[in-house]
Amino acid sequence: MDLFFQQVLNGLTLGGVYCLVALGLTLVYGVLHVPNFAHGAFYMAGAFVSFHLMTAWGWPYWLAMLGSAACVALLAVLAERLVFHPLRHASPLHPMIAAIGVLLFLEAAAQAIWGADFQRMQSPYTGIVDLAGVTAPVQRLLIIGAAFALVVIVHLFLTRTVTGSTIVAMAQTREGAALVGINANRVAMLTFALSGVLAAVAATLYAPINLVYPAMGHLVITKAFVIIILGGMGSVPGAIAGGLIIGLAESFGAFYVSDHYKDIIAFTLLVVILSLRPQGLFPNAAR
Amino acid sequence: MLAFENVSLNYGSFRALDEVSLHANEGELVVLLGANGAGKSSIFLAASGLQKACAGSIRYGDCQLVGMKPSRIVEQGVVQCPEGRKLFPGMSVMKNLMLGAYVHRRDKTGNRKRLDEVMALFPVLEHKQNDPAGSLSGGQQQMVAIGRALMGRPKVLLLDEPSLGLAPLVVKQVFEVISQINRAGTTVLLAEQNAFAALKIAHRAYVLERGRIVLEGDRDSLMSNEAIRKAYIGT
Helix, strand or coil: CHHHHHHHHHHHHHHHHHHHHHHHHHHHHHHHCCCCCCHHHHHHHHHHHHHHHHHCCCCCHHHHHHHHHHHHHHHHHHHHHHHHHHHCCCCCHHHHHHHHHHHHHHHHHHHHHHCCCCECCCCCCCCEEEECCEEEEHHHHHHHHHHHHHHHHHHHHHHHCHHHHHHHHHHHCHHHHHHCCCCHHHHHHHHHHHHHHHHHHHHHHHHHHCCECCCCHHHHHHHHHHHHHHHCCCCHHHHHHHHHHHHHHHHHHHHHCCHHHHHHHHHHHHHHHHHHCCCCCCCCCCC | CEEEEEEEEEECCEEEEEEEEEEECCCCEEEEECCCCCCHHHHHHHHHCCCCCCEEEEEECCEECCCCCHHHHHHHCEEEECCCCCCCCCCEHHHHHHHHCHHHCCCHHHHHHHHHHHHHHCCHHHHHCCCEHHHCCHHHHHHHHHHHHHHCCCCEEEEECCCCCCCHHHHHHHHHHHHHHHHCCCEEEEEECCHHHHHHHCCEEEEEECCEEEEEEEHHHHHCCHHHHHHHHCC
16 A cells, blocks of 8 residues: 555656646647647756756755746747747747747757756755655655645636736637737737746756756657647646646556556557547636 | 728738728717628727738827737727627636726726626626626627626727627617617727617718728618618618
C-alpha cells in the first residue's frame, strides 16, 4: 500500500508540473488559436534563467524563480509581438511553423549561451520527510504545493478579476470581446506573459529533480499537447484534469508496467481516449 | 452625429459596400432595410472598426472612425450589438453585462446605476443573472446582448438584426425596448429584415441593395412607397 501512495505522490508531482505547462499552452491556444510549440522552449528558458541566476549570480531559489518568471514573460511577449502578431491574418499554418521556428531559435540560443551539457540545479530543499511510510522528498512536496497554489491563483485571476475575464471573454467570443472595447493586442500580450510565467515556474520547480539542458522542453511540450487535446483545446479545467491524468498514469505505468515505457503512456492514452471520445474530455467546457 | 461618406468595403474581390453615404442625427432612430447580403452588417462592421473601409470616411462628431481601433471606437460611445449576439456563452448573465461596461470599469458606482437601468428594462434577466448566458432562450440572449451594449453607455447604438430568430411576441417586446432606449435620448441605427415593425418605430430609413443605398426617406414616405410595400412589407 505504501508503494501505491508513493506512486500517487510521484504522479501528483508530475501532474502538477504538467498542469502548469498545459495551462499556459491552452490559454494561448484559446485566445489566439496558435498551437505554440515554442512553449516548450519557454519552459527550457525558464529552467536555464533560474539556473543561471542561482549559480552565476548567487540568487536564492525563490528569488531566482521570480526573476526567471519575469524574464520568460518578457520573452513570451516579445515572441507574440515580433512573430505571432504580424502573422495574425495569415493562414493557420504560418503561426504554427513560426512557433517551431521560435522553438529552434531559442534552443540554439540556449546552447550558444550555456552549452549543450546537462546541468544540475541545486535546490535548498534536499530533505526527505517520511509521511506514514511514504518517502517524500521535500522538493516533490514543494512542487505539488506550489503548482496547485498557482493553478488556484490563475483560476481566481481568470474568473474573479476584470483583467482575467478579458482573457476568457476573448477565448469565448473574439468579436464580442472587441465590441465591448477589449483591446485584443493587450489581451494577446497578457496571455503570452501569463503562459511564460507558468512555464518558467514549472521549469524551476521541476529542474532540481531533473536535469537542465537545451532540449529539455521537447518531451514536456509534446505531453502538454497531449494534455490539452485530451482536455479539449482551450479548456482550462481540461488542462488541469488532463495534466493530473497524464501525471498519474505515467507514474503508475512506470511502476506497474515498466519504467522504459513511461514516456509512451501519455501518447497511448491519447490514442485510446480520442478513439472513445473524439471531442476530448471537456468539449467546449466553460473555458 | 454619425455620418458615412462614400464608404466602400471589400472582402477580397467582393465589393460589400459601394460608396455608401448615410447619416444619423442626434436622437434619431434610423433603420437600414435590405435583404441578406445587401450590406447592412458590413456598414456596422465598418463603423465598429472590425472591417476597414477601403475608401470614404465615417465621421462621428469630430472623430474619424476609419482606421480607429475597435476598443477606441467603443470608448468614443459608438457601441454595437452584433448579429448573432456574440455573447460570452460560458459566463453568467451578470458577467456578460459587466464586461459590457469594460471601458468604464473604473466607474463602479456609475456601472451599478447603469445595471439597475438595464435590469429595469429587462426584468426577466433579474432572475437569470447567475445563469450562463449560453443556457438562456434566444429572446433572453438578445436582451442580454442589448443590455451588454447599453452597459457601454452608447451615444450611438448600432443594432444588427435584433429580431432574428425570435418568436413574434418576443420581437414585439424587443422593438418596444429599442423605441424606449431611443426616446431616452440614444441615437439608434437599426438593421432589420422585419421592415414593417422596424419602420413603425423609426424616424428615417435607408434601403440597401447589393452594397448600395437605393432609397432613403422618412418613415411615412417609405411606408407608403409602393415598391417598399411590395418588396419588404408584403402587402
